Amino acid sequence: MTRTIDLAVIAGDGIGQEVVAEGLKVLDAALQDVTVRTTPYDLGAARWHRTGETLTDEDLAAIRQHDAILLGAVGDPGVPSGVLERGLLLRLRFELDHYVNLRPSKLFPGVVTPLGDPGEIDFVVVREGTEGPYVGNGGAIRVGTPHEVANEVSVNTAFGVERVVRDAFSRAAARPRKKLTLVHKHNVLVHAGHLWRRTVERVNAEFPDVTVDYLHVDAATIFLVTDPGRFDVIVTDNLFGDIITDLAAAVTGGIGLAASGNVNPDGTAPSMFEPVHGSAPDIAGQGKADPTATVLSVALLLAHLGHDDAAARVERAVAADIAGRGTTPRTTSEVGDALAAAVAEALPAS
Amino acid sequence: MTRTIDLAVIAGDGIGQEVVAEGLKVLDAALQDVTVRTTPYDLGAARWHRTGETLTDEDLAAIRQHDAILLGAVGDPGVPSGVLERGLLLRLRFELDHYVNLRPSKLFPGVVTPLGDPGEIDFVVVREGTEGPYVGNGGAIRVGTPHEVANEVSVNTAFGVERVVRDAFSRAAARPRKKLTLVHKHNVLVHAGHLWRRTVERVNAEFPDVTVDYLHVDAATIFLVTDPGRFDVIVTDNLFGDIITDLAAAVTGGIGLAASGNVNPDGTAPSMFEPVHGSAPDIAGQGKADPTATVLSVALLLAHLGHDDAAARVERAVAADIAGRGTTPRTTSEVGDALAAAVAEALPAS
Ligand SMILES: CC(C)[C@H](C(=O)O)[C@@H](O)C(=O)O
Numbered sequence: 001m002t003r004t005i006d007l008a009v010i011a012g013d014g015i016g017q018e019v020v021a022e023g024l025k026v027l028d029a030a031l032q033d034v035t036v037r038t039t040p041y042d043l044g045a046a047r048w049h050r051t052g053e054t055l056t057d058e059d060l061a062a063i064r065q066h067d068a069i070l071l072g073a074v075g076d077p078g079v080p081s082g083v084l085e086r087g088l089l090l091r092l093r094f095e096l097d098h099y100v101n102l103r104p105s106k107l108f109p110g111v112v113t114p115l116g117d118p119g120e121i122d123f124v125v126v127r128e129g130t131e132g133p134y135v136g137n138g139g140a141i142r143v144g145t146p147h148e149v150a151n152e153v154s155v156n157t158a159f160g161v162e163r164v165v166r167d168a169f170s171r172a173a174a175r176p177r178k179k180l181t182l183v184h185k186h187n188v189l190v191h192a193g194h195l196w197r198r199t200v201e202r203v204n205a206e207f208p209d210v211t212v213d214y215l216h217v218d219a220a221t222i223f224l225v226t227d228p229g230r231f232d233v234i235v236t237d238n239l240f241g242d243i244i245t246d247l248a249a250a251v252t253g254g255i256g257l258a259a260s261g262n263v264n265p266d267g268t269a270p271s272m273f274e275p276v277h278g279s280a281p282d283i284a285g286q287g288k289a290d291p292t293a294t295v296l297s298v299a300l301l302l303a304h305l306g307h308d309d310a311a312a313r314v315e316r317a318v319a320a321d322i323a324g325r326g327t328t329p330r331t332t333s334e335v336g337d338a339l340a341a342a343v344a345e346a347l348p349a350s
Numbered sequence: 351m352t353r354t355i356d357l358a359v360i361a362g363d364g365i366g367q368e369v370v371a372e373g374l375k376v377l378d379a380a381l382q383d384v385t386v387r388t389t390p391y392d393l394g395a396a397r398w399h400r401t402g403e404t405l406t407d408e409d410l411a412a413i414r415q416h417d418a419i420l421l422g423a424v425g426d427p428g429v430p431s432g433v434l435e436r437g438l439l440l441r442l443r444f445e446l447d448h449y450v451n452l453r454p455s456k457l458f459p460g461v462v463t464p465l466g467d468p469g470e471i472d473f474v475v476v477r478e479g480t481e482g483p484y485v486g487n488g489g490a491i492r493v494g495t496p497h498e499v500a501n502e503v504s505v506n507t508a509f510g511v512e513r514v515v516r517d518a519f520s521r522a523a524a525r526p527r528k529k530l531t532l533v534h535k536h537n538v539l540v541h542a543g544h545l546w547r548r549t550v551e552r553v554n555a556e557f558p559d560v561t562v563d564y565l566h567v568d569a570a571t572i573f574l575v576t577d578p579g580r581f582d583v584i585v586t587d588n589l590f591g592d593i594i595t596d597l598a599a600a601v602t603g604g605i606g607l608a609a610s611g612n613v614n615p616d617g618t619a620p621s622m623f624e625p626v627h628g629s630a631p632d633i634a635g636q637g638k639a640d641p642t643a644t645v646l647s648v649a650l651l652l653a654h655l656g657h658d659d660a661a662a663r664v665e666r667a668v669a670a671d672i673a674g675r676g677t678t679p680r681t682t683s684e685v686g687d688a689l690a691a692a693v694a695e696a697l698p699a700s
């Protein structure tokens with residue numbers, strides 16, 4: 001547990017600016033005797049339009065010095081697809097070795113889900129963050145001709161798979177149900193799939209209390225809508241994790257509530273916390289964005305830095321706020337203010 | 351339209367045998383003045399256990415001679431993962447150039463869906479069937495050591511993408527809503543993604559009536575549960591298609607109802623029709639399997655061979671049967687008998 005938090009803030013574009021402001025409010029309110037120092041980084045679509053830069057080596061070196069990163073959302077329709085994704089978001093995840101992309105899915109009481117009444121949902125997806133089809137090892141020849149061939153390569157290493165699988169096992173072991181589901185497609189992607197499968201089997205020996213099962217990714221999407229309560233911890237590769245966590249967010253109330261952590265469990269670089277949603281240019285600047293996903297990402301950040309009590313306060317405040325939501329829409333800052341006030345009220349007398 | 355149908359039948363394992371028997375019953379009942387000749391092929395887990403063979407060159411040469419193939423399901427827990435998938439199912443799809451993997455998703459009135467009341471759902475996924483991460487071009491080095499590297503390669507060609515995109519456009523153009531959605535992940539898989547995107551843009555010029563939009567695969571899974579009615583025709587790659595069609599099946603009542611066609615639109619080899627579900631060894635031999643997905647696959651087969659009236663009769667019989675389903679479970683052959691009787695009754699007086 002740190003007495004100061006030295007935070008890099010990448011608010012980004014569109015609603016990113018608005019939701020991060022609320023996240024920081026709640027972060028401040030949640031802590032006692034801890035100083036939060038924030039340094040804003042001007043990264044995203046606005047910077048790219050102005051300078052053509054996505055993330056310079058200097059930006060990266062500066063960001064490395066912080067304890068953690070809070071990111072809002074980046075992008076606008078004027079930036080070509082892939083520029084900010086590969087040049088900024090994925091570059092941060094890869095350079096800072098965020099090999100655990102942590103995405104909890106919890107159905108808070110009171111949330112309307114497309115599933116009607118699915119029962120209790122409370123699982124976490126441990127998505128690998130530094131390998132798989134995201135490595136950028138593809139290429140194309142004869143582009144634009146009838147003879148074009150475009151390849152994408154998914155790279156999976158024993159080193160990379162084992163460390164994320166071990167992380168997922170230790171998270172599963174710490175939860176009441178102690179259940180781990182590997183999601184892959186080993187009947188088709190036989191080389192990568194078998195590496196994942198063998199690794200899970202081997203690491204299971206270190207965590208004999210954890211029950212393991214396996215689902216093909218296609219079958220996993222079925223269970224996510226027919227029986228989401230069956231999941232406890234899911235471990236999966238970068239691309240499958242991307243897909244199933246958006247689906248998981250949808251069944252637990254939408255990406256307006258979905259938080260994520262890009263975690264470097266070894267502490268060799270700062271971890272980064274961000275809502276799963278994007279910059280939503282259509283509603284930007286109108287105070288309409290729900291900051292809850294960012295606030296829940298702040299809770300993940302607090303827990304990551306050892307401030308477990310503060311994290312729990314934030315989560316409880318969110319749960320209470322959601323349970324009490326009426327039909328009158330609130331502005332982004334009204335939601336943030338309410339959450340900050342609830343969190344402050346829950347502080348122990350000092 | 352053919353006056354005889356010379357059909358290769360791969361009933362396969364588990365419930366495959368049971369559902370195919372019912373599919374053939376309905377096929378016979380649906381046709382007038384058309385002779386159906388069936389040739390059974392002993393392929394699947396049973397054959398592999400006995401002989402170690404998945405699909406020999408002789409099998410393949412014989413199967414090529416038929417007008418079409420009806421497949422039930424293959425596999426049992428005793429066969430290592432990938433053996434029958436790569437050696438039989440995918441080999442058939444690749445060798446017979448089934449580049450259009452056709453998967454309709456329709457919510458029949460009366461079907462219980464996990465989504466409560468999602469409104470009308472009626473779309474079709476055109477999944478590419480001969481490229482992408484399914485090509486089997488992966489490999490691994492140092493297997494079983496801490497230095498293992500396992501790669502999977504997604505191969506996408508202008509030739510392969512263009513032909514399936516054109517097929518999808520022509521299906522969209524023939525439907526009332528005339529809408530095509532490309533599903534990919536071009537912000538991360540930039541090489542393959544941009545090939546798909548450019549191809550859709552170019553082929554759109556040949557189909558100016560068709561409206562096109564684009565969704566990342568992760569976002570597509572969200573819409574499949576929050577607004578499935580928005581989809582008309584989806585075109586996507588082999589892996590994304592695998593994933594979203596299982597999800598689409600789940601939201602329209604489960605894979606017990608999901609039909610598919612592995613189509614060679616050029617007619618250079620027979621097309622293959624199969625339910626999306628597997629061999630379900632847990633319920634095999636008990637008469638519990640729902641043959642509806644196979645019967646709907648027979649409807650796709652009939653339409654493919656030009657017997658549009660017969661196909662429509664089968665679809666209408668299924669819709670009526672589903673609408674009238676009570677809570678008393680029926681056996682596999684009871685459902686098949688009922689469907690065959692309804693189809694026969696709908697035959698025009700001859
Ligand atoms: C924006 C994109 C690169 C990113 C991803 O695919 O990982 C996003 O979808 C996410 O899930 O965080």
Ligand SMILES: CC(C)[C@H](C(=O)O)[C@@H](O)C(=O)O
Nearest residue numbers: 187188218435439440592626
């Ligand atoms: C069995 C498997 C190879 C197959 C696939 O992945 O295509 C199945 O899931 C399907 O969708 O037909």
